[in-house]
Amino acid sequence: MAPINVTVMGGRKDYVPAKETLPEVDAEGNGNGNSAKGYSYETLQETANFLLARISIRPTIGIICGSGMGSLAESIVDAESIPYEEIPNFPISTVEGHHGRLVFGRLDGVSVVAMQGRFHYYEGYPLWKCCLPVRVMRLLGVKTLIATNAAGGLNPTYKIGDLMIVKDHINMMGFAGNNPLHGPNDERFGPRFPPMNKAYNYEYRKLAKEVAKEYNIENIVREGVYTCLGGPNFETVAELNMLKMVGVDAVGMSTVHEVITARHCDMNVFALSLITNECVTSYETDDQANHDEVLDVGRMRQDILRKFVSRLVTRFHQIDNASL
Numbered sequence: 001m002a003p004i005n006v007t008v009m010g011g012r013k014d015y016v017p018a019k020e021t022l023p024e025v026d027a028e029g030n031g032n033g034n035s036a037k038g039y040s041y042e043t044l045q046e047t048a049n050f051l052l053a054r055i056s057i058r059p060t061i062g063i064i065c066g067s068g069m070g071s072l073a074e075s076i077v078d079a080e081s082i083p084y085e086e087i088p089n090f091p092i093s094t095v096e097g098h099h100g101r102l103v104f105g106r107l108d109g110v111s112v113v114a115m116q117g118r119f120h121y122y123e124g125y126p127l128w129k130c131c132l133p134v135r136v137m138r139l140l141g142v143k144t145l146i147a148t149n150a151a152g153g154l155n156p157t158y159k160i161g162d163l164m165i166v167k168d169h170i171n172m173m174g175f176a177g178n179n180p181l182h183g184p185n186d187e188r189f190g191p192r193f194p195p196m197n198k199a200y201n202y203e204y205r206k207l208a209k210e211v212a213k214e215y216n217i218e219n220i221v222r223e224g225v226y227t228c229l230g231g232p233n234f235e236t237v238a239e240l241n242m243l244k245m246v247g248v249d250a251v252g253m254s255t256v257h258e259v260i261t262a263r264h265c266d267m268n269v270f271a272l273s274l275i276t277n278e279c280v281t282s283y284e285t286d287d288q289a290n291h292d293e294v295l296d297v298g299r300m301r302q303d304i305l306r307k308f309v310s311r312l313v314t315r316f317h318q319i320d321n322a323s324l
């Protein structure tokens with residue numbers, strides 16, 4: 001048999017080992033990170049206690065700012081910010097458009113905490129670590145999660161700059177067994193087999209549509225199904241056409257696992273996608289998705305997003321308190 005020719009790669013002078021430039025990730029992962037068990041309840045309690053000792057407010061609503069949507073946190077008054085680097089057990093943000101800090105304070109009088117910067121699977125973090133802040137928020141007393149994201153619009157009626165209220169998701173990564181709840185379950189967080197059919201709170205979605213009318217933006221507000229892929233590459237035409245066929249309206253690389261984690265620990269969830277680009281579903285175009293465009297659309301919509309989300313916080317707070 002003829003020998004197989006093996007080309008030895010190497011000798012690239014510009015190659016910088018990732019370890020020198022990127023943070024250490026997945027310290028407790030077993031290789032690929034998918035089988036990592038996550039931090040214990042006690043470890044996360046330590047993180048929560050650290051934060052409680054540093055802040056004067058007690059947040060009840062948590063906000064995750066999507067790519068280029070960090071300005072959502074700029075409406076927060078009496079703000080106390082803590083960089084992720086200072087928080088025990090927290091990962092750090094490595095993506096442009098994600099500042100990397102928790103901002104505590106008040107939005108229209110409601111005590112909130114905002115993540116200015118989320119963690120993504122493609123950064124090298126296992127899903128449980130991407131979602132660690134959600135559990136920490138819960139331990140701080142947060143009962144409602146508002147997760148925002150930038151997403152590609154797959155529904156052909158969607159336009160760049162539209163806001164999509166997430167009605168449901170398809171957990172594509174979960175189909176392959178990659179789930180933030182993978183591993184031993186601690187019942188203090190939540191049950192082994194959490195239901196997901198009512199993941200996105202119906203009352204919140206209804207209110208959001210009312211607020212859209214009140215603010216005269218109902219023409220840009222949609223409601224649809226989101227899916228998260230692992231990234232970091234944007235999708236191929238064939239992948240997008242497949243997702244379209246199964247009923248996906250918007251595509252991103254986040255949120256789904258955060259929502260699963262939040263529902264597991266009994267948080268009420270609202271999610272909002274900013275449509276930052278049209279998904280390219282034809283071979284007959286030179287259009288290409290890119291992160292700069294994603295960030296630009298975030299900037300373009302920042303005023304509307306700030307007003308909309310601030311108002312949602314007030315309205316969600318009202319109904320949460322009414323149902324106590």
Ligand SMILES: O=P(O)(O)O[C@H]1O[C@H](CO)[C@@H](O)[C@H]1O
Pocket residue numbers: 065066067095118120148149150151231252253254255290291294
């Ligand atoms: O989901 P967020 O963090 O908003 O960001 C989305 O936009 C980035 C790609 O431009 C990816 O990180 C994708 O997940």
Ligand SMILES: Nc1nc2[nH]cnc2c(=O)[nH]1
Pocket residue numbers: 150151152153229231233234235251252253276277278279289294
């Ligand atoms: N996967 C994915 N994530 C995005 N984030 C913003 N736009 C997109 C997109 O088109 N695809």
